[in-house]
Amino acid sequence: MKNQVNDKDKLADKLEADEKEKIEAATKEALEWLDENQNSEKEEYDEKLKEVEAVCNPIITAVYQRSGGAPGGAGGESATEEEDESHDEL
Known part of the structure; x- marks a missing residue:
């Protein structure tokens, strides 16, 4: 994620300044947490991942x-339309 935010071929040119700041802050915090919590349980890692995803995914x-x-964008069909077509064949 951190690399994509700074890669102009990926996200760098598409992100608003505040979006980039939010992602950078979330990834920085997660990396710091990882450095300090290397002996944590899997559940704790999973929870931290969910926190980062909650910021980045939207x-x-x-x-x-x-x-x-x-x-479904740019003229593509949504999954619902594709499902409807497959049901018509039955």
């Missing part, structure tokens, strides 16, 4: 929606 989704890359 931002990434918004970026792809703005750029037309979201499923």
Whole structure:
């Protein structure tokens, strides 16, 4: 995630300044936590991952929606439309 935020071929040019700051803060905090908690249980790692995902996933989704890359966007069919078509064949 940290690399994608700074890679112009990935997300760097598509993120708003505040979005980039939020992702950078979340990843920095997670990396610091990892450094300090190397002997933690799996559940603790999973919880920290969920915290980072809770910050990053909505931002990434918004970026792809703005750029037309979201499923169902840019003329593509949504999963519901595809499911409806498959049910018609029965």
